[in-house]
Amino acid sequence: xxxxxxxxxxxxxxxxxxxxxxxxxxxxxxxxxxxxxxxxxxxxxxxxxxxxxxxxxxxxxxxxxxxxxxxxxxxxxxxxxxxxxxxxxxxxxxxxxxxxxxxxxxxxxxxxxxxxxxxxxxxxxxxxxxxxxxxxxx
Numbered sequence: 001x002x003x004x005x006x007x008x009x010x011x012x013x014x015x016x017x018x019x020x021x022x023x024x025x026x027x028x029x030x031x032x033x034x035x036x037x038x039x040x041x042x043x044x045x046x047x048x049x050x051x052x053x054x055x056x057x058x059x060x061x062x063x064x065x066x067x068x069x070x071x072x073x074x075x076x077x078x079x080x081x082x083x084x085x086x087x088x089x090x091x092x093x094x095x096x097x098x099x100x101x102x103x104x105x106x107x108x109x110x111x112x113x114x115x116x117x118x119x120x121x122x123x124x125x126x127x128x129x130x131x132x133x134x135x136x137x138x
Contacts, residue, residue: 067122071086078108099122
């Protein structure tokens with residue numbers, strides 16, 4: 001008598017569980033506020049790891065300008081409201097949270113490909129981490 005052997009779920013491999021070499025995780029900037037004095041900056045530098053230390057004080061205006069440039073050619077009420085939110089951002093972390101909204105507004109106003117290109121350009125301002133390697137059965 002022959003038995004029908006069904007494939008085991010343990011041997012099935014999903015493309016969703018395999019790490020992609022193209023995907024890079026973009027992390028929000030540190031919650032540390034920019035120090036006011038040299039001594040505060042020194043203490044942040046000594047205590048915090050290098051990637052978690054607060055960004056320089058003069059980084060916010062150029063990054064904000066780049067965010068505004070990404071939505072400048074998009075027309076509509078949503079784009080103008082987003083422009084106001086970008087202008088009111090007080091930190092790089094605030095701008096980091098607006099990246100998805102920039103993507104959505106540009107994708108609706110132009111195309112998804114252009115939105116992905118602009119999001120990649122904005123993501124270079126934030127810390128990145130390589131994708132986590134998931135354990136899989138051999």
